Amino acid sequence: MDGRPAMLAIVGDSATGKTTLARGLVDALGATRSTTIDVDNYHRHTRSERAAQDLTPMNPAANYLEVMDQHLQLLALGQPILQPVYDHATGRLGRPRLIVPHEFVIVEGFHPLHSKVARACFDVTVYIEFQEAARRMLKIRRDVHRRGYTEEQVVAQLDRRERDAAAFIRPQRAHADIVVRFAPIEERGEGISDPLSATVLLRPTIPHPDLMAIVNPDHQKAIHLKLLRDEDGKPVDALHVHGYAPAEVTRQVQEAIWAQLGTERPLPDCLGQLGPAGAASPETRSEPLAVVQLLLLYHLVRFRNEPRT
Amino acid sequence: MDGRPAMLAIVGDSATGKTTLARGLVDALGATRSTTIDVDNYHRHTRSERAAQDLTPMNPAANYLEVMDQHLQLLALGQPILQPVYDHATGRLGRPRLIVPHEFVIVEGFHPLHSKVARACFDVTVYIEFQEAARRMLKIRRDVHRRGYTEEQVVAQLDRRERDAAAFIRPQRAHADIVVRFAPIEERGEGISDPLSATVLLRPTIPHPDLMAIVNPDHQKAIHLKLLRDEDGKPVDALHVHGYAPAEVTRQVQEAIWAQLGTERPLPDCLGQLGPAGAASPETRSEPLAVVQLLLLYHLVRFRNEPRT
Known part of the structure; x- marks a missing residue:
């Protein structure tokens, strides 16, 4: 290397x-x-x-x-x-x-x-968040069905862990270049059986791809960029990718981000898989996940092309 | 620290x-x-x-x-x-x-x-050697009595290990500041039931205490210093400490070495123990071991007093 x-x-x-x-x-x-x-x-x-x-x-x-x-x-x-x-x-x-x-x-x-x-x-x-109600429901379901716990035991454990997550895990959010939040869009009446949408906060701590030039009004419903204030009051770019975003739209956005790297390698086509590799089907794909992964790939490849001094 | x-x-x-x-x-x-x-x-x-x-x-x-x-x-x-x-x-x-x-x-x-x-x-x-016949006998005795091997098994293992000791362990002898060899003095008809003597080669790679001023002719039988050529032909100081050296003689030598450090701490009195700490008896003490340990202590304390740059 x-x-x-x-x-x-x-x-x-x-x-x-x-x-x-x-x-x-x-x-x-x-x-x-x-x-x-x-x-x-x-x-x-x-x-x-x-x-x-x-x-x-x-x-x-x-x-x-x-x-x-x-x-x-x-x-x-x-x-x-x-x-x-x-x-x-x-x-x-x-x-x-x-x-x-x-x-x-x-x-x-x-x-x-x-x-x-x-x-x-x-x-x-990158710091990942998950809508807490959805995360708890998934964790309870998994631990009761697969690990032989009672629901009460899992809830007790969740409450104990919540205290330490607040004290030790969540403070790290402030130090991430990118914060991703996966959640159903409640204002649209979506629940956790709907594909999750992603809100991606892109902090100005590293040089992100120029999304202003990439995310255009045609994509409005599937993917859009907003300037907003983060929880801490600081301004931040927020990219929203809808859970029901059509694959052809997120593909266009991914192609445009990838092109900004100036690399000869083709855009990877294995992103967005929810299940293990090779198990591709509509239910095991997430377009928001694919976009998040591509943004991270962009930074990894960019760094190897222009290493830090 | x-x-x-x-x-x-x-x-x-x-x-x-x-x-x-x-x-x-x-x-x-x-x-x-x-x-x-x-x-x-x-x-x-x-x-x-x-x-x-x-x-x-x-x-x-x-x-x-x-x-x-x-x-x-x-x-x-x-x-x-x-x-x-x-x-x-x-x-x-x-x-x-x-x-x-x-x-x-x-x-x-x-x-x-x-x-x-x-x-x-x-x-x-420091590189430690042990008269090979004595080392093999001790290892066979230990492995047969305590580990349930047959003598043939231990000998087979010893032969296999001898090849790798020659290839990988013994070459490190050349890089030691001090080489210690524990052995009975065969010319005097001693065997491994006698207390082992030590030959300590002091290479000029680090500043040793001035033994010329310490080891005097009065100690001749118990401890003496010789200039000789090492196996590799290089000149080296060799300190011989006899297995039957009286404790009061090695104590004098240790006191003199320790004094060269200029430390206020007293000479440690726990050196030379062959068994676990606290089990002091004539059979579990080795005067040559005590002298070797004191030489190593000398260098450790010296280094902490005058750290490398």
Whole structure:
């Protein structure tokens, strides 16, 4: 590999789609050019030790975050790391895994933007949100059906985790270059059985593609750009992509964004998959997801073309 | 901790006394000021995987040596590491261990001087040898009595390991500041039931204490200094400490070496223990071991008093 890898952070609460987002990027970049790392493996304790101390995995005290920071620095310099491994099936700490950074390093988890040292390792950072009612419903459904919990147990766990998500995960939103919110459009009477729409906040912390020239009034219903104030009062560009956006419209927008890179590679056609690779069908595709993934790809490829100094 | 830790490497084949040597140093320095790390934990494989590939643990290919090098660099800079753990009882790779370097970092294992990068991390390096016949006899006795092997099995393993020790461990002898050889004095008809004598080669790669002024003719039988040529033909100071050296003579020599440090701390009185701490008796003490430990302590303390630039 020439030069340093391009580093992307994907941060968010559990069940917000971090892994789905990352998978599309790896499909597009190729497994030999990209490296993914889930930093929720830096657990200090086994599941039972954590329970005995009443810690959630979101609590920094439950993790070797100083080692995570160190490993992010090493990866950003192109060096290998021996990543600790937490086995989510057994709740135990197992044999570590050698990770060698390729051209593109995609880091997902609860804490990648927790410290200043960690933030300095990334070239592009994204924070994912999910409409909370929808996220809770999906998590309850999954844990009751697939993991043998009662609904009361899942709700109790959600409430405990909500406190730590507010304290430790959501503050990282302020440090993301891009904030994505997936949600049904309630004003139109949509619920979580409708395809989710995405609101993408593009902060002026990195050079985004010129969307003013790309998103035109013809696309108004499917995709549009608005200037608004973020929760913190700061001005920000907001790109809305409707869940029912037709694939041909988002394709046009993606082509135009991709063209701004000036690359000879064709636009990847594997974006927007909700299920595992190869399972393409209308129900397993999300046009908003495809647009978000393309924006992230744009930044990763841009960085490798014009590396930081 | 102010400044960088003082780093000592102890290298040698198995059953040469690396751990015994290190234990005395930690007893003398105190557990809160010293950190020990056994780098034979950087195994890439479990025991059964290694057997399937016909690899000994001495083979660099069986280890994450590039990660070991990285971790030694981090420790030398005073940074913590998450050390991988190989469980010698089960032959499996287990949960890692956080290691925070204190003032003195003592590294033992098969490969600490394997690479130039690793060697550059140390302030003093020692290679331990053991008369081979004695080492084999001790290893066979231990493995047959305590680990349920037949003598044939242990001998077969020894022959296989001998090939890799020659290829990968012994070349590191050339990079040590100090080479220690423990052996009975055969010319005097001694065997391994006699207390072992030590020959300590002091290479001019670091500033040793002025032994010419310390070892005087009165000590001749117990301890003496000779100028000789090493196996490689290079001139070297050789300090001989006899296994039957009286404690009061080695004590005088130790006091004189310690005085050259100009430290106010008293000479540690816990050196030379062959068994675990607290089990002091004539049979569990070795005067040659005490002198070797004091020489290493001298260099560790000297380095912390006058840190490298």
